Amino acid sequence: MADKKKVVHITTVHHPLDPRIFYKECRSLQKGGFDVTLIAPESDDLNGNEEVKVSPIKKHKGRLKGMVFGTIEAYRKAKAMKADVYHFHDPELIPVAWLLKRKNNTVIYDIHEDYETGIVQRDYLTLPARKLLAKIYKLVEKLMARQMELCLAEKYYKEKYPEGVCILNYPLLNESLLNNRTEKSGDAREILYTGNVTTDRGALIHAAIPKADQDVSVYLYGRCPGSLASQMEDEAGEDKDRLHIEGVDRYLPKEEIDDAYLSREWLAGIALFPPTDHYMKKELTKFFEYMTAGIPVLCSDFPKWKEFIDSYQCGLYVDPYNKKEIAEALDYLKEHPDEARQMGEKGKEAVLNHLNWGKEEEKLLDWYRSIT
Template sequence: MFNRKKVVHMTTVHHPLDPRIYYKECTSLHRSGYDVTLIAPDSSDLKDEEVRISKLKKHSSRLKGMIFGTMNAYRKARKLKADVYHFHDPELIPVAWLLKKKNNVVIYDIHEDYETGIVQRDYLTPTLRKILAKVYKIIENRLTKNMELCLAEKYYKEKYPRGTCILNYPLLQTSLINHDTTSPRVNQLLYTGNLTTDRGALLHARLPSLDPDLSVHFYGRCSEHLAQQMKQKAGVGEERMHIDGVNRYLPKGEIDAAYSSRPWLAGVALFPPTDHYMKKELTKFFEYMTAGIPILCSDFPKWKEFIDTYQCGLSVDPYNDKEIVKALNYLRENPEEAKAMGRRGREAVLNHLNWQKEEEKLLKWYDSLIKKDT
């Protein structure tokens, strides 16, 4: 296809084995013949990885990491003299701007709606949030004019009409696709992914208090402070709330094992309404579906439309305890329909909503960008 074009993926924020960056994009490009290097923070989780990783030194604070990590990433990237630079953090926009030349391609991979994300930072004053969001947008618009935009979500097209959607759909994993979903469902709920208040951590924490027989299991990074808040919110149900990931990164393998560890009643995503998430198709949706687990999520219009389209779960008001209990009872009292929800979700992933489909788009896009640039 081509003569081993050199590709450099860059992140100073994400874990080096981030599923989208490492297992999907970098691995797909590597296996298709590209010479791929990932510049990313060092981690004890790294062993003999398939894709070459150039490690960045870890720093004691986020500020030091942003300053010195970014400078180090630039030095490493410049030395590699890549044909394609593909970066994953807004902090790296100035670095990418410096790396952009007439004879290379620079891609900004937009994982989040960063503008609305800044507005939600509760450790900043409302006024400062709005100012920073506007400043960020101005810088982004000016410095990314000559870059390609890779969008992880469909709705990002509203803000970035020239962007190319390479959606963050799941890998088709045999262990999840083939595991048994016919066993009677246990009275246990599953949540996967990072735990934060804007991802509904405190809403999920109160679930055990709604039913004395219900337990909730969380698999994802959670700060010690937030874990304590969740325990307080759980109240009498504290012993039936389990968090695996307090102050640590959970490797993808551990999360995958959780999906198939038991026949979960549902996978939950009871988020509070925010501009940042209301239109976003969560990665956990597709992973729950791959594992054949019914979804119980907030009834945001886009989320409800998704659930209704694929008939793969139930959507509820995340603040309405009676509605949540009614949905849980429905899943328990209608086990065949719960199994059917899981089955329909899995079929949708197998047929349409999977990384293998997106991989084809990624490789064709890369090929067209390189041809255009030569």
């Protein structure tokens, strides 16, 4: 591409090395011949040698302060860059994106989550306030996003945004994980969770597993608020020595999580989420990561998740509130290592052949070239 198109990705909420934003979209676009800059919160995890330019914005204490001052700084930086494409990742930035839109540029709203249901699910406001905020968000989005392109991280978002383009959040093909041997010795007793640790992602359900099965240990790799970690230890009770939370009050870099996959023989990768409108239709990124590493998936028995597991024969599903079912599923994996290995192999095969970022990268580059 002789005349490189200038692309600016913007987030005031996500970590600058967020896997979808930095490692997938920004790096793919840079590799595809675009001049890419990422505006994101400052972080000690940046070393200045990243292959994608990162323009840091100051982090502020307090969510409201960060939303106001971080948004203003991000807008000023983005406007000065005069990009051909602005690609933003946070709903708070809709007004900024609207201000950046011109006749000679393209603005893309990357919808990572079902924000309307997600707002209702948050617990930092009362339920009536959350419902009101969700309605306001939907109205602002409808009014301001008319002239924007929509990038959808999940298939089911098409139900709400039929005009959007699906660039699904499938995993990067990680050679070290793909080449990791998945033979089961029959002695695996550790189960793994990766990703942010929150109550709506099953934190307290996962914390209760050591109490339900005296034979297993649970390892969680992902940012976890200190107050929640204390609640989880209380939930585990006398068995808290078999509950290991890596990432209390800190961000875990992608490399550290990748190392966790390789660190031991895992019995299962878990996602025992309580039922919520926000997650019941999502194909979780952690599913694909467990599958890449050849680990059987143990998840909640939501209809869409059951359909996914049955399609790829890559794990088991249970009622997340039924401790007996959870224990029985873990016992099955312990007592049938050959079947567990087959689940891992089938999951890995599905990722290798279908569910990987390589396919989505092609779609992203083709789409960008068409709109620029």
